[in-house]
Amino acid sequence: MFHNSGKLLFFLGKADRLRITVWLFSLTVITIAVPLAFGNLYPTQAERDVMAQTLSNPALTAMVGPVNFETYTIGTMTAHEMVLLTALVVGLMNILFVNRHTRVEEEEGLLELVRSLPTGKGANMMAVFLHILFINLLLVLLISVGLGVLGIESMGWNGSMLYGMVLGGSGIFFAGITAISAQLADNARTSFGIAFAVLMIAYLVRAVGDVSAETLSWFSPLHLSSQAEVYGANHWWTILPLFGVGILLFAVAGYMASLRDLDAGLLRSRAGKTTASSFLGTPTGLALRLQRTGIISWGIAMLLLGASYGSILGDLETFFEGNEILQQMLAGESSASFTEQFLSLLIVVIALIATIPALMSMLKLYKEEKSHRVDLLYAHPLSRFQFFASHLSIAAVQGLVMFLLAFAGLWMAGVAVMTEPFSFLTIVGAGMAYYPALLVMVGVTVLLIGFFPEKSGWVWAYLLYAFIVLYFGGLFEFPEWMEYLSPFGYVPELPNEDMTWLPLILLSMVALVMVTIGFRGYKRRDLQG
Amino acid sequence: MTILQTENLSKHFGKVKALKSVSMDVREGEVFGFIGPNGSGKSTTIRILLGMLSPTGGEATVFGMDAKNQAVDIHKRIAYVPGEVNLWPNLTGGEVIDLLMSFHGVKNEGRKKELIRDFQFDPSKKCRAYSKGNRQKVALIAALAIEPDLYIFDEPTSGLDPLMERTFQKYVKDARAEGKSVLLSSHILSEVEQLCDRVGIIRDGEIIETGSLTDLRHLTRTNLYVETSHTLENLEQWEGVHAVEQEEAGWSFQVDTEKMDTVMAELSTFGIRKIESAPPTLEDLFMRHYEGSGGGEE
Numbered sequence: 028m029f030h031n032s033g034k035l036l037f038f039l040g041k042a043d044r045l046r047i048t049v050w051l052f053s054l055t056v057i058t059i060a061v062p063l064a065f066g067n068l069y070p071t072q073a074e075r076d077v078m079a080q081t082l083s084n085p086a087l088t089a090m091v092g093p094v095n096f097e098t099y100t101i102g103t104m105t106a107h108e109m110v111l112l113t114a115l116v117v118g119l120m121n122i123l124f125v126n127r128h129t130r131v132e133e134e135e136g137l138l139e140l141v142r143s144l145p146t147g148k149g150a151n152m153m154a155v156f157l158h159i160l161f162i163n164l165l166l167v168l169l170i171s172v173g174l175g176v177l178g179i180e181s182m183g184w185n186g187s188m189l190y191g192m193v194l195g196g197s198g199i200f201f202a203g204i205t206a207i208s209a210q211l212a213d214n215a216r217t218s219f220g221i222a223f224a225v226l227m228i229a230y231l232v233r234a235v236g237d238v239s240a241e242t243l244s245w246f247s248p249l250h251l252s253s254q255a256e257v258y259g260a261n262h263w264w265t266i267l268p269l270f271g272v273g274i275l276l277f278a279v280a281g282y283m284a285s286l287r288d289l290d291a292g293l294l295r296s297r298a299g300k301t302t303a304s305s306f307l308g309t310p311t312g313l314a315l316r317l318q319r320t321g322i323i324s325w326g327i328a329m330l331l332l333g334a335s336y337g338s339i340l341g342d343l344e345t346f347f348e349g350n351e352i353l354q355q356m357l358a359g360e361s362s363a364s365f366t367e368q369f370l371s372l373l374i375v376v377i378a379l380i381a382t383i384p385a386l387m388s389m390l391k392l393y394k395e396e397k398s399h400r401v402d403l404l405y406a407h408p409l410s411r412f413q414f415f416a417s418h419l420s421i422a423a424v425q426g427l428v429m430f431l432l433a434f435a436g437l438w439m440a441g442v443a444v445m446t447e448p449f450s451f452l453t454i455v456g457a458g459m460a461y462y463p464a465l466l467v468m469v470g471v472t473v474l475l476i477g478f479f480p481e482k483s484g485w486v487w488a489y490l491l492y493a494f495i496v497l498y499f500g501g502l503f504e505f506p507e508w509m510e511y512l513s514p515f516g517y518v519p520e521l522p523n524e525d526m527t528w529l530p531l532i533l534l535s536m537v538a539l540v541m542v543t544i545g546f547r548g549y550k551r552r553d554l555q556g
Numbered sequence: 557m558t559i560l561q562t563e564n565l566s567k568h569f570g571k572v573k574a575l576k577s578v579s580m581d582v583r584e585g586e587v588f589g590f591i592g593p594n595g596s597g598k599s600t601t602i603r604i605l606l607g608m609l610s611p612t613g614g615e616a617t618v619f620g621m622d623a624k625n626q627a628v629d630i631h632k633r634i635a636y637v638p639g640e641v642n643l644w645p646n647l648t649g650g651e652v653i654d655l656l657m658s659f660h661g662v663k664n665e666g667r668k669k670e671l672i673r674d675f676q677f678d679p680s681k682k683c684r685a686y687s688k689g690n691r692q693k694v695a696l697i698a699a700l701a702i703e704p705d706l707y708i709f710d711e712p713t714s715g716l717d718p719l720m721e722r723t724f725q726k727y728v729k730d731a732r733a734e735g736k737s738v739l740l741s742s743h744i745l746s747e748v749e750q751l752c753d754r755v756g757i758i759r760d761g762e763i764i765e766t767g768s769l770t771d772l773r774h775l776t777r778t779n780l781y782v783e784t785s786h787t788l789e790n791l792e793q794w795e796g797v798h799a800v801e802q803e804e805a806g807w808s809f810q811v812d813t814e815k816m817d818t819v820m821a822e823l824s825t826f827g828i829r830k831i832e833s834a835p836p837t838l839e840d841l842f843m844r845h846y847e848g849s850g851g852g853e854e
Contacts, residue, residue: 214685216684298680298681299648299681299682300648300651300680301648301650301679302650302651302654303647303651303653303654303655303658307647307651307655307658308654308655308657308658308659309658313655317644317646398642399640399642400642400643400644402638403636403638403642403656403695404659405607405608405631406634406635406636407656407660408660409628409631409659410627410628551610552610553608553610554603554608554609
């Protein structure tokens with residue numbers, strides 16, 4: 028039944044070696060970097076206590092888990108802020124790996140090839156299981172040893188080992204879930220969708236549970252990573268259900284695989300619509316429909332992002348007074364309060380992040396071209412202007428909506444935690460001041476699509492540049508002109524600075540000129556294909 | 557009346573000369589076969605005609621309008637099926653057909669249903685689940701349901717099975733009967749032979765031959781097989797006779813069409829017992845043009 032599993036396993040390892048390296052390397056580096064950074068940022072217990080105070084609010088609990096430790100050492104701080112989120116990422120990694128070697132390969136016909144060779148019927152599932160077990164154990168080893176050798180006082184070997192095992196256990200658990208979903212669905216996308224939905228629900232269930240009713244959290248496997256209390260009580264039993272259930276799920280998946288035909292799923296995929304709504308028959312309708320899921324997800328993410336930032340506005344004054352590095356980040360000679368200065372920084376960061384979905388929508392214009400799908404469209408009486416304008420307007424309107432959602436979230440959370448909250452207009456007004464800068468970024472994207480379509484991805488590098496300069500500008504003392512190389516640098520930093528309209532008007536005009544020129548290029552040039 | 561015309565069309569991609577000089581025309585009510593191997597410039601020519609590429613030199617007009625600048629007006633009257641159909645993975649086939657039709661403002665439900673039935677197409681699946689042939693059916697059904705004045709097909713049947721190929725041919729014949737014009741690019745010669753009134757042969761970005769199939773057959777040879785009562789001698793030295801091969805009971809060879817008369821007269825003196833002739837296929841015609849570009853045959 029498992030004949031030749033070993034050879035298959037060898038091939039899986041070979042095919043994945045780069046992917047495994049990148050994933051494990053990134054996860055390990057980030058995990059090790061965090062306690063080191065915390066050590067620098069919050070060297071004294073007093074500073075960490077203030078931090079603990081600031082972080083113990085519902086929004087953050089929902090994000091990273093409950094505060095369940097007595098002293099906020101570097102160790103417990105790292106565990107509190109990192110274990111759950113890393114487990115989430117490890118879960119995603121496992122879903123991708125397992126889905127690739129089950130459904131994706133089945134869809135591509137690779138499994139058919141393997142089955143035609145002298146391999147056992149269960150060989151593939153066995154090979155995938157051993158492969159994924161190997162990846163997760165390697166991760167455990169890297170993380171545990173990596174954290175252990177740091178030699179930080181509050182991070183002993185016992186806790187470091189548990190840290191790694193909790194991540195590995197969560198990985199195996201979600202690998203098992205994916206092995207099952209791959210048997211249920213009859214295509215790779217649905218299979219990924221089911222597994223990913225389980226991961227997200229697990230995260231949300233414990234978020235709600237941690238904030239309001241703790242019993243609810245126990246329905247989520249991710250709760251175990253908080254419950255392990257790494258570097259605190261070190262509950263080793265938590266890894267048993269993770270590994271146990273994960274392995275059990277694989278066994279069940281193997282059995283399910285033997286029940287079904289190749290290329291079939293245990294769930295019949297339901298028939299889709301045979302006709303289109305009239306909305307779909309317009310360029311804008313089509314573009315919106317194609318981006319629907321993305322836009323909705325970004326909208327929710329923006330609201331949550333705003334709210335989570337807003338939730339820390341409460342105790343900021345005390346927090347900043349004790350921390351020089353954070354004060355330096357604000358680089359404030361200004362007379363405004365720390366909270367106001369910090370708010371200005373938050374707003375620019377949110378604005379930069381909320382720019383991403385608008386740029387993605389604009390880039391979709393080129394993505395559709397590159398995937399040859401516009402060939403079919405442009406053969407119809409559809410002008411380049413119509414198709415272009417529909418993408419541009421989606422990008423512009425989406426930018427506005429994302430800004431509103433993020434800043435409304437920021438304001439609402441602020442109201443909840445502050446004694447004297449900022450007014451809605453202060454926050455949303457300050458945020459909206461960045462809208463012309465977003466339009467310039469869209470303009471840059473249009474220029475690239477119009478003249479250097481293959482290079483249109485460079486706009487991300489430009490956005491990253493803006494982020495680094497504006498976020499770390501004060502900390503690293505970059506020269507001022509570096510800020511002015513990005514459109515965001517011209518925007519008055521409300522409420523910290525005074526409002527000036529001129530730069531905003533100029534930015535809007537620059538955006539308009541860029542879009543006009545970029546469109547001329549797009550209209551004239553050859554479509555790629 | 558000329559529906560579609562290109563004159564000395566050239567297109568360079570950097571240093572690569574995809575098209576050197578393409579001149580051709582499609583007349584009203586005819587099916588024009590555009591044949592040539594992969595990479596010879598068929599799709600590039602079509603993409604210029606659709607206004608997706610600008611020519612480096614020369615002119616392309618459809619319905620007397622400039623292919624690039626008046627693309628939208630032209631496209632109101634044409635339908636196009638690309639060789640490689642890429643669809644949106646998360647829309648269903650039915651949705652895409654409706655979507656494409658609605659860009660033309662066409663409803664035509666009856667004809668759409670008929671086409672879906674004739675092509676045995678399941679419109680309820682997501683496009684990601686369709687095979688190449690089924691994706692091609694999506695584009696074909698939408699194009700045929702639009703009923704435009706001019707169809708442009710770029711190797712439309714490369715993913716279809718023979719049965720569906722016949723369905724496609726039936727629809728093309730119907731379209732011609734209704735006076736529609738068709739530009740059909742293909743490297744499947746039997747298809748072109750079945751459907752086309754005239755053909756243009758393209759090689760390395762140049763049209764090397766245009767004309768009706770009958771015209772082009774003048775340039776070709778007829779395949780003959782004969783058995784005679786007297787022994788044939790020195791056959792290979794006769795004027796107009798080529799590729800002589802002795803078989804078990806007779807000879808097979810090719811005869812230049814213009815020398816047919818003299819060869820037949822000479823043959824009859826040997827007492828013909830059996831004669832078989834086969835008309836030149838497009839394949840022969842094609843092969844002659846492709847027998848090495850340096851060959852002395854042309």
